[in-house]
Amino acid sequence: MRQAGRCWWLFLSEILTRMGFAAMEVDQSLYIFCNGMDTIAIWIHVDDGVVASNSPSAVADFKRQLCAEVDIKWHDTICQIVGLEWAFGEGEVAIAQRRLTKSILKAYPRPIVKSNCPLPVLPTPGMTVEGETLEPTPFRSVIGSLAYLVSGSLPDLAFAVNYLARHSMAPTKTHWCILDHVVGYLLMTQHHQLVMRPGKVSLNLWSDTGWGGDLERSQTGFMLKLGDAPILWSSKWQGVVALSTCAAEYVALLDSTQHLVQAISQLECLTQFFDKTIFCDNQAAVRVLIDNLLRKHMRYLGRAFFFVNDAIPGYPVLVRGWVTVRVFGGVLSFGHHIDATTKYFVLEKTQL
Template sequence: VLKLVRNLYGQKQAGRVWNQYLVKRLTEKVGFKQSKVDECVFYRGRVMYVLYTDDSLLAGPTKEEVDAVVRDIKAAKLDITEEGDIKDFLGVNIKRDEEQGTVTFTQPHLVDKILAATGLFHENAKTKETPAASSRILHRHSNSEAFDESFNFRSVIGMLNYLEKGSRSDIAYATHQCARFVDSPKREHGSAVRWLARYLKGTRDKGMIYKPDKTKGLEVYVDADFAGNWNKDEAVEDRDTARSRHGYVIKYNDCPILWRSALQGEIALSSTESEYTGLSYALRDAIPLMNLLKEMLEHGFQMEHRTPKVWCKVFEDNSGALEMAKVHKYRPRTKHLNVKLHHFRSYVESKEITLHAIASEDQQADYLTKPVNEDILVRLRKRVMGW
């Protein structure tokens, strides 16, 4: 039996040991203060350091301040490689347009890998105008033929997931629907992945376009599709057909910073309950972001919003869910929601979170909950992604 005296690559605790070492160096030798909200965020004066495993970003108001931090990091015997102005991070291409005031995020190389994996990289491959067929819902298709293994289904789903999280909220619903059946894909699931790849082929160079609107703060758009996957023929064998799906987009300065499309873990008993569940889950992500923005204010970072206090607007198109969120009273039909979903009510009472009704046609999260036709997709994609 041998005793290790230092960290060894490949151990299950190696990543944790490395992180502890790095944090200690940054805080004790370089002078950073670790965020209390997010352990991967650090502050030193007007400079912010963001860590992702062993990749990182430094941001500051002047080049001189950033260069001074880099020198101190090197002096602390941390091996750091300077890449200059950010143009690519974690496989996401980042392009600034000073004249238009925009920042564009794209992942064309990952799209090419998906097309190559699905056999659609050639010039003659046809494209699609939507990520999925709007006229039908993808189910388990238990009685259909097995997928023909013409491509590595699991690998392609992994690439689609990374693409969706990085810059393509427009494929979130279609990607998650296909990913549900990765354990036993059928012919229909393979066809759905190819449909999605054809859509990506036609939009290869597209992504997320940020054009900040300084009049807008933190905003959340939440929507839910009550039991939209219901299929009476498969309900006995697949209880997931009874689950509702929610989706939400969290924006700051009108720029999407987080989005999600997911089946709800619990089976909702009404459309109001499914909408309220989506609202609760969305605010689980929004509240930590609110706290991070508050912390940045405390550290002297200027928020691009006319109101210095951090607050959050939530847009919901279901009147029942709005009533439950605003009027905090005991309801026999919803008492089972008490422990799990009412966590955000204190923020509503203090008015740090305000809830607003919104017309269904203006609900920007709509395309995260169901397959939509081309007209709706184009309208919402322009509102959320900028193209």
């Protein structure tokens, strides 16, 4: 029984290979089929999948061949997959997780504090909160459910959930009060959703860090957007201690650029012409990124952290700097909003 999942994957992979599909090297769950101008992309998750194509006739032919091999349930539109609920409107697609959200709100064991901000005013994030340790199981249960929400459709809660998850082994009354605030924000925004609309195909990466806001390590926050729609985001501790704001921003660029390169590899299977842009709000980090001679000032980071310098020349990526943070990286790395107009500074060099 332990090998059942692997046996199913090998069986399905063999069928798709015979049909002319090829699994992507960077993502073995994504299969691509190309025949002239017809392209089919299939994403597989265990025994569920999503089929996308620019040719209805190619999809009909694929469906006929697949039905001859296995018994399948075919739906012309996506309603729900891996907990994500899809809604199709006029010229847009909306993604939400309302069922899980309602389940969290209904099962929450404490009074909910309604809030329009993900976090209350906190002391230094890295400050250890003293107090009696409470039973961790209910706390971890709520944090785990919130973490799944964050990974699917709630980037604005990424920092808050990541911060509380660090204390999930020994939560105190203070941590529970902060969690009340987070769940209250979820209550106020339960009808929000991610909306995707057709437009120019482009990949925009927003990277930021909160250096000095923690006594141990800096916080990395990034968001990757396809056109105007966020498709990937993260907020987490950095894996190394940075000695300056420049180094902290550069480490954040390393973490985020790896995801950008993977997204480029996936998207290039479907279209060859799209813009790729990296936004960073630290001019010193941008200079290090585009000039290898400046890396000597951060030798202590190790060779692995200079992946971003080696990756940029291999892709036509435009690197831009931004001075102020409003929603994107600031929410993920600092945990608060800054109402300001975004301004850009001129770069010394652009690698094309």
